[in-house]
Amino acid sequence: MTYNKLKRIDLIFHEDCECRKVLEKTFSKSNDEIINDILESGLKGRGGAGFPTGLKWKFTAEQPSDERFVICNADEGEPGTFKDREILFRVPSKVFSGMAVCAKVIGAKKGYIYLRGEYRFLLPELRKALDAFHRDIKDLIDFEILIQMGSGAYICGEESALFESMEGKRGEPRNKPPYPTVAGFKNKPTVINNVETLVYAFMICKHGPMRFKELGTSDSRGSKVFSVSGDTPIAGIYELELGMSLDNFVEEFGDGDTKAVQVGGAAGFCVPRKKFRETIIGFEGVPTGGSMKVFNSSRSMYNVLHNYLGFFEEESCGQCTPCRVGCQQLIKGVEAVKKGEKKAVYLDQLLKLSETMKLASKCGLGQSVANSFSSIVENFREEMIY
Amino acid sequence: MDKSINLKIDGVDVQIEAGKTILDAARAINVQIPTLCYHEDLCVAGNCRVCVVEVTGAKTLVASCAMPASDGMDIHTNSLKVRSARKNVIELLLSEHNADCTNCYKNKKCELQDLASEYKTSGEQLFIDLVHMKNYTVDAFSPSIIKDDSKCIRCQRCVRTCEELQHVSALGVAYKGDKMKISTFFENSMYDVVCTNCGQCINRCPTGALIERNYVDEVWDAILDDKKHVVVQTAPATRVALGEDLGVETGQIVTGKMVTALKRIGFDSVLDTDFSADLTIMEEGTELLTRLKKALVDKDPTVKLPMATSCSPGWIKFIEHTFPEYLDNLSTCKSPQQMFGALAKTYYAQKRNIDPASIVSVSIMPCTAKKFEADRPEMRSSGYKDVDYVLTTRELARMIKQGGLDFGALPETRYDSIMGESTGAAVIFGATGGVMEAALRTAYEIVTGREVPFENLNITPVRGMEGVREATIKIEGTVPEWNFLEGAELKTVTAHGLTNAKLVMEKVKTGEADYHFIEIMGCPGGCIGGGGQPIPTNMEIRKKRTEAIYREDAGKPIRKSHENPEVIAIYKEFLGEPLSHKSHELLHTHYKERQRY
Ligand SMILES: Cc1cc2nc3c(=O)[nH]c(=O)nc-3n(C[C@H](O)[C@H](O)[C@H](O)COP(=O)(O)O)c2cc1C
Ligand code: SF4
Ligand code: SF4
Ligand code: SF4
Ligand code: SF4
Ligand code: FES
Numbered sequence: 001m002t003y004n005k006l007k008r009i010d011l012i013f014h015e016d017c018e019c020r021k022v023l024e025k026t027f028s029k030s031n032d033e034i035i036n037d038i039l040e041s042g043l044k045g046r047g048g049a050g051f052p053t054g055l056k057w058k059f060t061a062e063q064p065s066d067e068r069f070v071i072c073n074a075d076e077g078e079p080g081t082f083k084d085r086e087i088l089f090r091v092p093s094k095v096f097s098g099m100a101v102c103a104k105v106i107g108a109k110k111g112y113i114y115l116r117g118e119y120r121f122l123l124p125e126l127r128k129a130l131d132a133f134h135r136d137i138k139d140l141i142d143f144e145i146l147i148q149m150g151s152g153a154y155i156c157g158e159e160s161a162l163f164e165s166m167e168g169k170r171g172e173p174r175n176k177p178p179y180p181t182v183a184g185f186k187n188k189p190t191v192i193n194n195v196e197t198l199v200y201a202f203m204i205c206k207h208g209p210m211r212f213k214e215l216g217t218s219d220s221r222g223s224k225v226f227s228v229s230g231d232t233p234i235a236g237i238y239e240l241e242l243g244m245s246l247d248n249f250v251e252e253f254g255d256g257d258t259k260a261v262q263v264g265g266a267a268g269f270c271v272p273r274k275k276f277r278e279t280i281i282g283f284e285g286v287p288t289g290g291s292m293k294v295f296n297s298s299r300s301m302y303n304v305l306h307n308y309l310g311f312f313e314e315e316s317c318g319q320c321t322p323c324r325v326g327c328q329q330l331i332k333g334v335e336a337v338k339k340g341e342k343k344a345v346y347l348d349q350l351l352k353l354s355e356t357m358k359l360a361s362k363c364g365l366g367q368s369v370a371n372s373f374s375s376i377v378e379n380f381r382e383e384m385i386y
Numbered sequence: 387m388d389k390s391i392n393l394k395i396d397g398v399d400v401q402i403e404a405g406k407t408i409l410d411a412a413r414a415i416n417v418q419i420p421t422l423c424y425h426e427d428l429c430v431a432g433n434c435r436v437c438v439v440e441v442t443g444a445k446t447l448v449a450s451c452a453m454p455a456s457d458g459m460d461i462h463t464n465s466l467k468v469r470s471a472r473k474n475v476i477e478l479l480l481s482e483h484n485a486d487c488t489n490c491y492k493n494k495k496c497e498l499q500d501l502a503s504e505y506k507t508s509g510e511q512l513f514i515d516l517v518h519m520k521n522y523t524v525d526a527f528s529p530s531i532i533k534d535d536s537k538c539i540r541c542q543r544c545v546r547t548c549e550e551l552q553h554v555s556a557l558g559v560a561y562k563g564d565k566m567k568i569s570t571f572f573e574n575s576m577y578d579v580v581c582t583n584c585g586q587c588i589n590r591c592p593t594g595a596l597i598e599r600n601y602v603d604e605v606w607d608a609i610l611d612d613k614k615h616v617v618v619q620t621a622p623a624t625r626v627a628l629g630e631d632l633g634v635e636t637g638q639i640v641t642g643k644m645v646t647a648l649k650r651i652g653f654d655s656v657l658d659t660d661f662s663a664d665l666t667i668m669e670e671g672t673e674l675l676t677r678l679k680k681a682l683v684d685k686d687p688t689v690k691l692p693m694a695t696s697c698s699p700g701w702i703k704f705i706e707h708t709f710p711e712y713l714d715n716l717s718t719c720k721s722p723q724q725m726f727g728a729l730a731k732t733y734y735a736q737k738r739n740i741d742p743a744s745i746v747s748v749s750i751m752p753c754t755a756k757k758f759e760a761d762r763p764e765m766r767s768s769g770y771k772d773v774d775y776v777l778t779t780r781e782l783a784r785m786i787k788q789g790g791l792d793f794g795a796l797p798e799t800r801y802d803s804i805m806g807e808s809t810g811a812a813v814i815f816g817a818t819g820g821v822m823e824a825a826l827r828t829a830y831e832i833v834t835g836r837e838v839p840f841e842n843l844n845i846t847p848v849r850g851m852e853g854v855r856e857a858t859i860k861i862e863g864t865v866p867e868w869n870f871l872e873g874a875e876l877k878t879v880t881a882h883g884l885t886n887a888k889l890v891m892e893k894v895k896t897g898e899a900d901y902h903f904i905e906i907m908g909c910p911g912g913c914i915g916g917g918g919q920p921i922p923t924n925m926e927i928r929k930k931r932t933e934a935i936y937r938e939d940a941g942k943p944i945r946k947s948h949e950n951p952e953v954i955a956i957y958k959e960f961l962g963e964p965l966s967h968k969s970h971e972l973l974h975t976h977y978k979e980r981q982r983y
Contacts, residue, residue, distance in 0.1 A: 153562060155562070170558075170559055172559075175430065175432040175449065175452040175453075177453075177454065312563075313563055313564050314562070314563040314564070314565075315562070315563060316562065316563045316564075316566075317562050317563075317566070318540065318559070318561070318562045318563050318564070318565070318566025319431075319433040319540070319542070319559070319566070320432075320433045320434070320435050321433070321434055321435050321436075321475050321478050321479055321539075321540075322435055322471075322474070322475060322478065324540070324563065324564065324566060325478035325479065325481060325482050325513075325516070326474075326478060327563070327564070328482075328516055328564045329478065329481065329513045329514060329516075332514045332516065332519075333513070333514060336514060342514075349512065349513075352470065352474070353474055353478075353513075355470075356470060356471045356474040356475070358446070359438070359446050359447045359467060359471050360435045360438045360446070360447050360471040360474075360475060361435070361446075362432060362433060362435065362449070367446060
């Protein structure tokens with residue numbers, strides 16, 4: 001096998017961490033210098049929304065408050081995403097260190113890791129590593145990290161639902177504004193970052209912003225950890241430079257018969273073969289939190305869509321109308337078209353509905369259902385009907 | 387930091403103070419944006435999404451109820467995107483909704499129906515009917531409340547009401563996604579959980595998902611049965627709100643018209659709960675003074691102070707669940723409704739020479755908890771069910787409509803006798819602080835032989851809409867019998883809404899406050915804001931009703947309970963004196979500890 005087109009990167013999983021040394025070096029800088037490094041690197045959030053990490057930290061630091069928090073979002077619920085698990089398993093101290101840097105910058109004394117309920121098996125090792133880390137940095141910074149278990153709802157990965165869940169309430173997204181930088185956990189200014197984002201922030205502290213900035217494109221700096229699954233002979237976790245074309249990706253990961261790639265999980269977009277060449281993986285093209293699901297021609301795209309819609313129908317928190325009822329209507333609607341109970345033009349009604357969901361839903365879940373729905377229905381309309 | 391914000395809505399410039407929402411700004415210039423989950427009394431949920439508007443430059447539409455207005459915003463409330471989203475949202479709600487309007491108690495009083503009537507033009511359902519795929523259930527076990535999930539639009543107004551206003555949290559959200567629903571602890575019936583039956587959730591439910599159990603047909607049947615003698619009592623707060631459901635302006639006193647309507651409907655005797663409210667003051671005022679005497683003079687350690695009022699059955703059930711260790715602090719007096727009921731089938735029956743078995747006793751209440759109260763096993767001191775049917779103000783309005791009466795045009799008449807006479811002190815029972823004020827008017831006079839030292843008897847420190855109001859009354863110039871109270875300061879506290887009740891009880895529990903007398907009403911504003919009152923409710927409406935209550939008091943020739951001639955007569959002829967053996971038998975009760983979930 002030759003990996004010639006895609007550039008493999010080894011920032012995240014590189015074992016030689018030297019966390020204490022890097023932290024010492026970083027803490028010798030001023031907060032402004034650290035923020036500027038992160039801003040300079042161009043790092044954007046790896047959890048999906050792609051908000052510039054440096055800005056997030058800066059806004060939180062500037063918000064007047066007696067207390068601030070840093071939270072590591074390890075809920076990893078997006079179908080087909082399993083890279084945060086690997087990061088936490090293999091290099092937990094880099095995650096902790098990233099949180100510590102953020103804590104110093106924003107002035108947080110407490111940090112939390114919100115760990116996906118299904119990842120409970122990571123807990124013993126994580127606790128051990130955390131104890132060691134706490135011992136290691138005791139004299140450097142007054143900062144403690146706690147682990148909070150999630151209970152298995154996809155929506156609790158959404159930041160404001162996550163706060164609600166941490167506060168012991170039902171995991172329902174809040175109205176925004178206020179944003180977490182102003183009022184997050186316990187209504188205090190909070191940085192919430194994806195696991196991977198925090199590690200990259202730390203890597204930027206270690207290597208300087210240029211090492212990261214040189215990678216990727218102007219809109220999508222750096223590299224990213226991908227979870228590759230589906231009809232691929234080499235499923236697994238890969239750290240790759242951002243900005244690759246899907247064409248190149250499929251050449252390397254496909255099985256020679258790739259029909260479509262779902263980029264970004266259920267909440268992401270389905271790209272059909274005819275668009276591989278023009279599709280860039282990154283914020284300027286099709287963004288992804290890491291999930292890359294490859295489908296070959298044996299797959300029914302109706303089944304794929306049905307599966308996603310079933311997921312959303314169940315995982316919607318249920319509070320807002322467009323998402324709660326919209327998801328039910330989309331799945332019942334495609335079923336009805338498939339069975340011939342509704343005419344094919346009903347799909348257009350459903351496309352309009354998905355547009356309403358995108359525009360009127362309260363949170364990112366309902367807003368993103370249209371991504372997979374419209375990209376699959378529009379590109380594979382025939383499969384929806386026959 | 388009173389900054390003002392300038393924005394544009396549908397091309398019109400608006401200026402509004404900082405911190406207001408787009409919805410506030412739109413309302414300020416009379417632009418109507420539909421809403422469902424929004425309610426003035428509650429925190430903003432932003433979940434129904436019918437109020438979405440377009441903000442130029444924003445990626446998505448925004449919920450106008452939740453989005454703060456900010457400088458330079460250019461807002462469109464009727465753009466193509468907005469209209470399409472709004473229509474879709476309404477259609478989505480209807481696709482999940484058992485829109486069985488002609489069989490629905492809320493027909494023509496439903497916010498969802500209103501929206502449908504404005505936006506449905508095609509005559510067909512846009513989306514697939516989901517109702518038959520759901521296992522919707524109806525909870526009809528409670529004597530007060532019926533919860534029909536098939537009518538629920540999941541706006542969570544009820545959940546917020548129960549949590550924010552009442553601190554009960556009997557209702558919550560269960561499950562997620564398509565299964566998401568409003569439910570109770572372990573999905574038990576409302577009857578089996580901490581629900582206090584206050585009905586505040588009913589007042590704020592936009593649809594027919596939460597309604598009172600109604601007894602309109604049963605009452606008609608009794609009226610139309612020649613063998614039954616049907617007496618009706620009307621609570622203080624009904625007379626300042628009933629009109630709202632019958633086309634009369636908010637805040638009008640409609641006592642005389644209501645009495646006429648009840649007579650025309652065919653009740654055999656139209657009487658007044660205000661009579662038994664005056665009686666309550668005699669009993670409760672004496673009870674307070676007796677407790678004070680036992681505590682201060684006899685140093686009796688078993689006497690419980692502070693003493694708390696007991697006329698609000700929502701409050702009673704709340705304390706039974708939440709602070710059962712304080713049940714002995716409750717006055718043992720029954721509520722005026724139940725005092726009346728017990729007397730209707732004893733004193734009244736004797737005086738009128740009617741077989742109590744043939745009496746049907748009906749009450750018109752601003753309250754849904756009174757339905758539960760009437761059903762309590764303790765409430766059978768006459769040997770019968772003391773109050774047979776409790777109707778809300780809303781149910782009475784319905785009966786008046788069914789009776790074919792033109793309410794606005796009715797002449798005014800007076801209550802029948804006996805048990806129809808009342809004072810200004812009784813009518814103010816309808817507003818928060820009223821029982822306190824009425825009790826003080828009487829107790830002060832018993833102790834000092836003089837009227838309370840407030841202009842026109844208006845004890846203003848205990849009035850108002852503040853959630854918790856503390857007031858101290860100094861007792862001076864006592865008559866010999868009560869001179870142990872000379873110079874004493876009577877510490878009172880008045881609270882309304884169960885959230886405030888909880889605050890007061892917590893202060894009592896921690897010892898932070900040393901009150902003597904506590905008045906608590908379960909509903910915001912007191913009974914004028916009761917769960918059985920006309921819908922809608924908000925602060926402005928409650929204020930208008932309250933003002934009407936105090937106008938009614940001010941206009942009464944007698945304003946002190948102990949001067950009510952019928953009250954004087956009943957003690958002479960029947961009860962003896964306050965707290966007599968007979969009083970205890972008929973007018974007092976006891977309480978029951980209940981579980982906490
Ligand atoms: C339905 C939903 C689920 C989400 N799940 C996750 C998740 O599992 N992990 C994650 O890091 N971010 C998740 N997000 C994104 C978070 O809300 C948030 O944007 C992110 O944690 C911010 O971190 P970042 O700036 O480092 O990307 C989710 C968002 C939505 C709408
Ligand atoms: S969009 Fe879906 S998940 Fe988000 S708040 Fe609405 S119902 Fe809940
Ligand atoms: S709740 Fe409203 S829309 Fe639903 S059936 Fe009743 S009146 Fe009709
Ligand atoms: S009746 Fe009152 S206590 Fe019961 S659920 Fe409704 S608001 Fe809560
Ligand atoms: S019961 Fe009524 S108030 Fe409660 S969520 Fe349903 S529709 Fe809204
Ligand atoms: S009224 Fe604004 S979202 Fe419901």
